[in-house]
Every structure is written in C-alpha cells, then in structure tokens.
Amino acid sequence: MKIQRVVVTGLLGIGVGLLSAALPAMAQGAKPPAQITIKNMRSAPLTTFEIATGGDQPRLVGKIAKPLAPGQSVAVKLNKPAGCSYFVLAKFGDDVESDAEDMNLCKDKIIRLTE
Template sequence: MRDQHLVAKGLGAAAALMLAILPATAQSGKPHAQITISNQRSVPLNSFEIATPGDQQRLVAKLAKPLAPGKSVALKLNKPQGCSYTVQARFEDEASSDADMDLCKDRVIRLTE
C-alpha cells in the first residue's frame, strides 16, 4: 500500500501544487472501497472531492464537513470505476490542490504544507 501526498502552499491569491512522484499505471484493477484523507496542514480542509477524469466528470466521493488540522477521515467511494481519478482540495487559507491519482494503488491521501 502506498500513500499519496498532496502538497498545497498559499502563494498570495494563488496556490501551488506539488505531487509526490506517481508512476504511470494501466487502468486495470479495482480501486479501494474507501480512501483515507489526512489533513497534515495547519489550516482546516474546507472541501475535498474525488471525481472521474475527463469532460463529463462524475463525483465519487466528497468531504461532508471541514476537516481540522491533524485529523483524518475515511471517504467511501460511490460506484468507482477504473483507477484514475481527479482529486480537488480547498483549504481555509485559500490554498488549493488539483491532481490526478491512481486510487487502485493509493488508499491514503496526506495533505501537507
């Protein structure tokens, strides 16, 4: 099991994303039934969504309420298909992260400074 780290940093009104190196993988396999989100930043995570990629995205998981710094939550995936997903995180300090992830490999997403 590998952990995926999303890193968001506030840069004025904009935010930068740094994503841990993730090798390209085939779309074979089945994603985990749930994904754990860990907010390791010093500010609350206001929103977090996991969607299918492409022009007609379908939401498969969403954070129900803000996640405090240092806390974790498990999100159940709703009818996941394939391995590739788009992940979007928005923080209280206006920082944001957008990334493509392989949820067949990763079951823990750590959001860090």
C-alpha cells in the same frame, strides 16, 4: 501545498507518472477501493475535498461531509467508483487550493495533505 500519495508499504512521490502507475494496476485487474482515507497534515482546516472521475464528463464519486481540522483523518466512501484514475481537489481555510489529476486510487488508498 502537496497532496502526497501513500500506500500501505510506503510513500509515493507526486511525480509518479500516470502511465507507470496505471499500467501495472490494469494488468493486475486492480479494482478501486470502496473508501479512501484523507489525512489533513496542514495547519489549516480542509474545507473542501472532492474526488471525481476523469474524462469529458467527470462524475463526483466522493467528498468530505464537513471541514477536517488540522491533524485529523477521515474515511471517504466512494460512490460507484470505476477504474483507478481520478481527479482530486482540496481547498483549505487559508485559501490554499490544490489538485491532482490522474491519481491512482487503486494503488493510493491514503492521501496525506501537507504544506
């Protein structure tokens, strides 16, 4: 299972390093979005999806309110986002779990969850 990062102009690979993603965003004074879009492209329902700040005292800034069926999308509002780098956790009905550290939500406003 992969969490793919998608921007308006194309698909970014998971292997993009935090340094290469975060530095240009900081240099341009990027701001986190008010919401992001989650697309469940897996065959299992998405049961848990959480976005949290990083660091020693992480804070939950967004989550899905109810399970997301396969093939469906949902907008997740971010509660007081700060900075661009976030931790993302996804859990599915088939007991698959995936996480991504240092996801740049200033750049990646659509997250596709795939097999």
